[in-house]
Amino acid sequence: MNDRYEILSVIGSGSYGIVYLCNDLKSNEKRVVKQLRPSKRRSKKEVELFESEISVLRTLNHKNMPRIYESFSNNKYFFYVMSFIEGDNLEDQIFHDKKTFNEKESLLILDNLLELVDYLHKKNIYHRDLRIPNIILKNNEPFLIDFGLSEQRAAADPFQTSSCSSQNKQESILQEMKQQDYYDLGEILLYLLYTSYSSKNKKALPWTEELSLEKGTVYLLKRLLQIKEPYSSISEISADLHAVLKEKEKVH
16 A cells, blocks of 8 residues: 555444554554545545545644544545554443443543543534544543544634624534534443443333432533533533542542
């Protein structure tokens, strides 16, 4: 591949792209190469989305996120190369390795994820696909991968001459994308909490009844999942999260 990357295996495949684990023949290091699925390469929209993903990755400089090295095309096949983050994703650890997380462990992972999402949001990047397959857990530290659905959008400039309605629309879209990331964090937390739950009832009950959680954790989840008033900022989420962790320290 590009006379430089030797394919070792396919490590991911979806409707949008194919992900290969490769050996970089120049540096003799493992790299991840993502290819836009050949069936999508003739679609201008799909190529633009792929280029947008590359653009987002180029703005990242965080040890818990992939680093992009280069992008290239061969005969109108599109590729980019990024760092290889070794480890299993959360989905595999939970469902294949049967790894469990207690309430405190789950909250600590959320705390680390909040830091990553805060980093993105400060760069006006919204991940929009925060799910357990897109989180690699290594030494209990989460690494965020797969920026295929991510979007980078600057906030509306109030000094521009555009109409008030278009500014309001832009702000509304940004708020929706931010809330989507918060909601996804709530879903991840719920997944983690359920790993240490063993069902005693034949009838499925709502999580509020099935899980025995601190009041603060229930409140946190309800706001993340928009059952109660949604959070408006990472700092607000963080404050509630640290309050719960402090309570748990007192109890134990």
